[in-house]
Amino acid sequence: FYESNISHFRVDDERIARVGPDRACAEWLMRNGAFIKWTNEREFLKDYNALPPEGDVRYIQAVDATDSSIMHYGFGYFKGCTHITHVQFHRCLYLKDEALEKLSYLKDSLQRLQIISCGNITDKGVKSLHTLSKLTSLHIYDLIYLKNKEECLSVLQSHLPSCDIEILDRVPRHQHGQPEHSQK
DSSP states (O other): OOOHHHHSSSOOHHHHHHHHHHHHHHHHHHHHHHHETTTTOOOOOOOOOOOOOTTTTOOOEEEETTTTOGGGEEEEEEEOOOHHHHHEEESSSOOOOOHHHHGGGTTTTEEEEESOOOOTTTTHHHGGGGTTTTTSEEEEETTTBOOOOEEEHHHHHHHHSEEEEEESSSGGGGGGOOOOSOOO
């Protein structure tokens, strides 16, 4: 299944050119089970069929990828999305270090990032987040392959001195249950 369906996850440059980066990114995210919130909207869009018509230009502000099937192959869709300020990855089983490295597409806008219980993320992926210069909040919990939390924290703090960074082995009591931005 995994290898045979990779084309479903790859970036479609023609689609991006036709509908714009935010619309194409929203389609990719939602096809893979994530929710998005447009700028100037209060609620997350949870139904792919409720996407606005193609001519209605909107910008993604937040992404809730809780329990989604997104993987690094599609992270190129983030390129050109300049309004995304919040992203959360909770229990994203297919998320790997390569995906976190590609979050650099959001380095000029991303302010808040949560990575919780994503089992394939290692020290390498966490350290790659140092390029996200606008981050003000970074919460990383329950990553079973994260081996040296102190080193990761040191690297991140040295590059992101204004960011509130928390790296814990377990999800804190206040984070149990639903994600911060929406209810699934």
